[in-house]
Amino acid sequence: MTADRAHAYEEAVRARVAAARLWAAHRAPYLASAVFALNPVILEPALDEDTGAPVADPGFRAFPADTRWNLYVEPGTALATPVEEIGWWMLHQVGHLVRGHAARSPVRPEPGHEVSHAAGAARDEEAHRWNQAADAEINDDLEAEELRGPAGVLSPAELGLPAHRTAEEYVPMLDVLASAMGRGGRALAEAIDCGSAVDGQERTYEDGGPGEGLTRLDRDLLERSIAAGIQDRVSARGELPSGWRRWAEERLRPSVNWRARLGAVIRSGLSTVAGQVDFSYRRPSRRAGAYAGIVPPSMVRAVPDTVLVIDTSGSVTNDVLNRLLAEVTGIIDGVAGPGRRLRAFCCDVHPHPVQLVRRASDIELVGGGGTDLRAGIAAAMALRPRPDLVVVLTDGETPWPEQRPPAQVVVCLIGDGGHAPGWASVARIPSKGES
Numbered sequence: 016m017t018a019d020r021a022h023a024y025e026e027a028v029r030a031r032v033a034a035a036r037l038w039a040a041h042r043a044p045y046l047a048s049a050v051f052a053l054n055p056v057i058l059e060p061a062l063d064e065d066t067g068a069p070v071a072d073p074g075f076r077a078f079p080a081d082t083r084w085n086l087y088v089e090p091g092t093a094l095a096t097p098v099e100e101i102g103w104w105m106l107h108q109v110g111h112l113v114r115g116h117a118a119r120s121p122v123r124p125e126p127g128h129e130v131s132h133a134a135g136a137a138r139d140e141e142a143h144r145w146n147q148a149a150d151a152e153i154n155d156d157l158e159a160e161e162l163r164g165p166a167g168v169l170s171p172a173e174l175g176l177p178a179h180r181t182a183e184e185y186v187p188m189l190d191v192l193a194s195a196m197g198r199g200g201r202a203l204a205e206a207i208d209c210g211s212a213v214d215g216q217e218r219t220y221e222d223g224g225p226g227e228g229l230t231r232l233d234r235d236l237l238e239r240s241i242a243a244g245i246q247d248r249v250s251a252r253g254e255l256p257s258g259w260r261r262w263a264e265e266r267l268r269p270s271v272n273w274r275a276r277l278g279a280v281i282r283s284g285l286s287t288v289a290g291q292v293d294f295s296y297r298r299p300s301r302r303a304g305a306y307a308g309i310v311p312p313s314m315v316r317a318v319p320d321t322v323l324v325i326d327t328s329g330s331v332t333n334d335v336l337n338r339l340l341a342e343v344t345g346i347i348d349g350v351a352g353p354g355r356r357l358r359a360f361c362c363d364v365h366p367h368p369v370q371l372v373r374r375a376s377d378i379e380l381v382g383g384g385g386t387d388l389r390a391g392i393a394a395a396m397a398l399r400p401r402p403d404l405v406v407v408l409t410d411g412e413t414p415w416p417e418q419r420p421p422a423q424v425v426v427c428l429i430g431d432g433g434h435a436p437g438w439a440s441v442a443r444i445p446s447k448g449e450s
């Protein structure tokens with residue numbers, strides 16, 4: 016291909032992307048600033064050997080994004096896709112980005128090179144399901160705006176799934192549905208990869224990329240301005256998809272809504288774990304054998320096992336911790352059933368011995384001095400049976416593990432300072448008074 020010809024293709028691709036942006040901003044004006052914040056990265060085209068023209072690669076049909084708001088445009092795909100459809104995918108990818116699907120993803124980074132073929136396949140399956148569930152959460156709101164997706168794209172309404180649920184809630188529903196449809200020889204929807212924006216796992220085509228895109232601060236400011244724009248529109252006319260309204264409310268009023276937010280993140284952590292449905296035989300317990308002669312192979316839901324890690328360094332007061340512990344254990348009881356025993360660690364620079372308790376008030380708060388929650392989280396992960404969900408109560412003035420531990424982690428971040436790692440779900444809790 017001559018340089019001239021390559022240039023002509025790139026011009027044509029850029030023109031289509033620009034037209035798609037205008038279409039998307041026009042169809043969903045409340046997301047216009049988000050659509051214009053997307054940074055299109057044009058990939059190398061795959062060329063037809065005979066004609067030299069770019070060939071569409073179906074792996075890129077979703078115009079995948081990464082968490083820095085780069086939108087990867089494969090030239091053959093862009094030239095073969097109608098402008099409206101590219102615009103639809105832009106709105107869809109904005110949905111993954113602002114709803115933090117990458118941070119919420121249950122998919123873990125590949126653990127070095129020891130991963131077996133079977134484990135790799137299971138991980139791919141999990142990643143694929145999470146992508147579909149996240150798509151269901153977004154497409155729901157797009158459909159509410161008469162923005163129907165392209166053929167083959169997952170539609171909650173068409174699948175008969177309940178509306179306005181979160182990705183975490185859609186995962187177990189899709190598992191059951193996919194299994195039922197699989198027995199009939201049908202697939203749920205086409206396998207579509209929306210990129211690392213949906214699960215935080217870097218893709219090969221991001222390698223050596225321009226490293227451009229938005230910083231964390233840029234993203235934070237952008238999300239606030241999108242949320243503020245949505246709130247303005249709601250107060251002016253009130254016609255917006257409910258998912259976007261809820262998102263904007265949460266984004267702008269985290270402290271007022273902290274109880275709802277805390278409940279939502281803990282429940283979603285528990286339901287993600289509970290959603291890991293096991294269709295195999297489970298070894299019947301002795302007790303089950305007493306009144307059940309036959310144990311059919313059935314869908315068994317794992318009961319999520321939760322461990323609390325409590326920052327008892329000098330900077331967090333016991334008053335605040337006691338209030339928060341009551342809230343947290345109340346929420347866990349509500350989901351997992353009351354009276355279940357919980358394991359809890361107090362942690363300052365070292366984890367103190369594990370406590371097995373029934374109620375928040377049974378936890379003895381011991382500790383003081385500095386904080387290193389890495390040790391507390393490591394101790395929680397070393398427990399057997401290993402916990403499915405770790406709930407951390409802290410002011411965030413601590414170093415964190417660099418890698419996501421092999422469990423769901425919810426951080427209850429007390430006060431206005433401190434920070435939580437990108438791989439955890441976070442609820443910010445005011446340090447004083449009731450609100």
Ligand SMILES: [Zn+2]
Nearest residue numbers: 107111150209
């Ligand atoms: Zn998607």
